[in-house]
Amino acid sequence: xxxSQANGGKSVDHGSLSGELDEPGDNATSHEVDxxxxxxxxREILFAVGEDPDREGLRETPARVARxxxxxFSGLHTDPRIHLQKFFTEKYDEMVLVKDISFNSMCEHHMxxxxxxxxxxxxxxxxxxxxxxxxxVVEEISHRPQVQERMTEQIANLLVEELGVKGxxxxxxxxxxxxxxxxxxxxxxxxxxxxxxxxxxxNLSSRSxxxxxxxxxx
Ligand SMILES: Nc1nc2c(ncn2[C@@H]2O[C@H](COP(=O)(O)OP(=O)(O)OP(=O)(O)O)[C@@H](O)[C@H]2O)c(=O)[nH]1
Ligand SMILES: [Zn+2]
Numbered sequence: 001x002x003x004s005q006a007n008g009g010k011s012v013d014h015g016s017l018s019g020e021l022d023e024p025g026d027n028a029t030s031h032e033v034d035x036x037x038x039x040x041x042x043r044e045i046l047f048a049v050g051e052d053p054d055r056e057g058l059r060e061t062p063a064r065v066a067r068x069x070x071x072x073f074s075g076l077h078t079d080p081r082i083h084l085q086k087f088f089t090e091k092y093d094e095m096v097l098v099k100d101i102s103f104n105s106m107c108e109h110h111m112x113x114x115x116x117x118x119x120x121x122x123x124x125x126x127x128x129x130x131x132x133x134x135x136x137v138v139e140e141i142s143h144r145p146q147v148q149e150r151m152t153e154q155i156a157n158l159l160v161e162e163l164g165v166k167g168x169x170x171x172x173x174x175x176x177x178x179x180x181x182x183x184x185x186x187x188x189x190x191x192x193x194x195x196x197x198x199x200x201x202x203n204l205s206s207r208s209x210x211x212x213x214x215x216x217x218x
Pocket of ligand 2: 111
């Protein structure tokens with residue numbers, strides 16, 4: 001069965017930001033999450049692990065889990081770039097940093113949460129966005145099956161593409177449940193990823209400055 005057949009005929013490009021939507025630019029859900037299908041699958045899982053999905057405590061569980069997945073994967077049906085298209089023009093050309101943007105995402109390997117903080121610094125090139133828009137971008141990009149590296153790159157690329165920034169630095173730190181509650185069981189491990197573009201990549205002092213602002217005093 002192909003990925004698109006398994007997905008009920010809908011093709012989803014997990015690796016890029018374009019091509020995911022029926023109508024790019026429209027942030028409304030363009031195709032609904034198939035809740036009954038998730039419910040059937042969860043019921044099957046409960047059977048498969050040796051549970052009785054009809055016992056009182058589990059009766060509502062498939063429907064609950066279906067609603068939960070709709071929420072956790074809501075970013076599959078939205079286009080985060082629209083938030084950056086609401087920019088305004090400002091002469092400011094120093095760094096803007098929004099740090100400690102908390103997020104939760106789902107690791108695509110195990111469908112377990114990874115939870116942490118994103119820090120986004122950028123040097124505008126005329127276009128500045130409302131600070132909340134950076135957090136909205138993180139929200140939508142994290143609410144998909146993800147790997148941390150891709151999420152980091154996607155956020156940085158979006159600022160380059162939509163704002164034409166002189167530089168952008170995205171640093172993400174997160175704890176992965178798939179490493180803490182199962183498998184290798186290392187509950188204290190933290191994964192840190194960074195994507196540096198433009199002057200943050202080419203200029204060592206800009207890179208040091210943003211890293212100091214993120215981690216200074218910690
Ligand atoms: N690079 C990267 N790896 C991730 C991320 N989330 C989960 N992983 C890793 O994905 C890998 C999947 O490895 P597999 O060998 O296919 O699966 P597994 O047998 O369940 O692996 P273990 O976790 O080692 O038990 C694991 O090493 C996870 O730690 C992520 O965001 N980035
Ligand atoms: Zn995982």
